Amino acid sequence: MSDRRLEHHRAGSGEPLLLLHGVGHTWRAWRGILPELEGGFDVVAPDLPGFGGSAPLPAGTAPTLGALADAVERELDALGWEAPYVAGNSLGGQIALELARRGRARTVVAVSPAGMWTPRESLWGRSVLRLMRTLSFAPRPDLALRLAPVRLVVAGGVLGRPWRADPGELAEATLFVRKSSAFGATSREVHRRHPEGLGEIRAPVLVVWGTRDRLTLPRQATRWVDAIPGAELRWLPGLGHLPMLEDPELVAHTIRDFIAGAGRTPAPGSTASGALRPTASTTPSP
Numbered sequence: 001m002s003d004r005r006l007e008h009h010r011a012g013s014g015e016p017l018l019l020l021h022g023v024g025h026t027w028r029a030w031r032g033i034l035p036e037l038e039g040g041f042d043v044v045a046p047d048l049p050g051f052g053g054s055a056p057l058p059a060g061t062a063p064t065l066g067a068l069a070d071a072v073e074r075e076l077d078a079l080g081w082e083a084p085y086v087a088g089n090s091l092g093g094q095i096a097l098e099l100a101r102r103g104r105a106r107t108v109v110a111v112s113p114a115g116m117w118t119p120r121e122s123l124w125g126r127s128v129l130r131l132m133r134t135l136s137f138a139p140r141p142d143l144a145l146r147l148a149p150v151r152l153v154v155a156g157g158v159l160g161r162p163w164r165a166d167p168g169e170l171a172e173a174t175l176f177v178r179k180s181s182a183f184g185a186t187s188r189e190v191h192r193r194h195p196e197g198l199g200e201i202r203a204p205v206l207v208v209w210g211t212r213d214r215l216t217l218p219r220q221a222t223r224w225v226d227a228i229p230g231a232e233l234r235w236l237p238g239l240g241h242l243p244m245l246e247d248p249e250l251v252a253h254t255i256r257d258f259i260a261g262a263g264r265t266p267a268p269g270s271t272a273s274g275a276l277r278p279t280a281s282t283t284p285s286p
Contacts, residue, residue, distance in 0.1 A: 006075045007053030008046035012038030016081045017259075018105075019045040020072065022090025022114065022242075023129065023186050024177040026052030029089060032248030037255065041085070046075055048092070050182020063186040065195065069098040076104060083203075087255050090114045090216065090241065091190055097228070098195070100203040107262045108201075109255050111208045112216045112241050115195045116223040122191045128157035128215050129187050136178040142171040160212030160240035169245070198227040204262040205231040208254060210239035210246075232258075 009027045017037060021029040027045035037043050049071050050056035050063065061067055072095055076084070086105040088096035093113030099105040117125060135154050144150045148163040155162035155170055177183065205228050209221040218235075225231045234254065236243045244251040 004055055005078060006046040006049070006071065008044050008075070009034070010042070010044045012041050012043045014041045016079070016084035017041035017043050017255075018072075018076070018081070018084045018086045018096075019043065020086065020088035020092030020095050021045070021048065021051070022088075022092050023190065024051070024132065024180050024183050025089075025173060025242075026176050028052075028172070028176075029242065030244055033244050033252035033255070036249065036252035040256065044075075044079060044081075044084075046072070048072075048095075048182075048186075050186065051180050052176060056182050062189060063182055064189050065094060065098055065193070068186075069095050069102070072099065073102070073104060085259050087111065088113070089244065091186065094190070094195060097198065097201065097205070100201045100205065101197045103202075105203050107204045107206075107259055109206045109208060109258055110224070111243060111251070112210065112213050112221075113207065113224060114190045114216060116220045116227075117191065117216075121217055121220065124217075125215055126187065126191055129183075132157065132177055133183055136174045141174045142168070145171050145174070157215045158241040159246055160210055160238050160243075161246065162240075165245070195227075198224075199229060201228050201231075204258075206254075206258045207231055207233045208236060208243070208251075209233070210236045210241060210243045212238055213241045215241040 019030045021027060026047045030045050034043060047054035048068060057063055057067055083104050083106045085107050086096040086099055087109040089111040091114045093110035094115050096105060096108045096110055097113060100108045138144060145154065145167040151162045151165050151170060155165055159165055207221055207224045209218055211218055221233055225233045239246050
């Protein structure tokens with residue numbers, strides 16, 4: 001078993017909060033919300049194996065959900081954290097839910113967690129990721145991304161309003177996609193299997209989904225909520241797959257509010273299982 005630590009950002013004080021990014025990104029995906037969260041939490045945001053500054057998994061170890069969750073668990077052990085609050089985006093959301101299944105998460109905010117695809121949706125998601133990877137090798141993205149149409153092409157799959165994206169931040173993210181040694185293998189693994197054991201989760205779970213998510217489609221959200229006992233669902237109108245890049249204040253407040261309210265009696269309008277359903281005014285179009 002590897003004892004290698006994950007590269008990570010740590011700051012703030014208070015109760016422990018773990019932030020997990022998705023495929024192709026790094027801990028910097030959370031950079032915009034860190035000032036808000038570090039005022040009340042001891043925040044750790046690691047680079048997952050093979051992304052950012054973290055070494056890939058040992059040779060011969062496939063980047064399956066289980067192997068990635070094992071690596072994060074070892075990091076929790078090294079930090080001395082038994083069950084922190086956890087928020088994760090995309091692949092990070094799926095890992096967060098696996099940690100909850102293992103009893104290693106006090107609460108989970110899963111932002112557009114990867115998974116729950118139909119075969120056609122999986123094909124679409126893999127196509128979007130392949131396009132992003134291919135475009136990341138274009139020369140001088142820092143110059144090209146100054147043009148709104150280029151931002152639309154490059155980030156249209158993951159941002160609700162890509163033309164509004166900061167060109168510098170988008171160029172940085174594009175370079176991390178290019179440099180991710182685990183991008184291809186991890187993308188394949190995350191699409192290979194459906195998540196299992198979700199009915200075993202006992203921690204409070206909030207599933208968060210942007211209504212303009214074009215990578216993991218909004219209709220996948222209710223599948224997660226139906227599979228997790230007592231899970232709640234919250235829509236983020238107009239946002240895409242990476243809402244923390246588009247509206248960091250909203251995402252930070254969503255995480256803080258859920259942690260503060262976790263364990264309270266389900267709000268009016270909950271189903272018998274505790275899963276909050278969006279009203280007609282907030283349900284995204286299919």
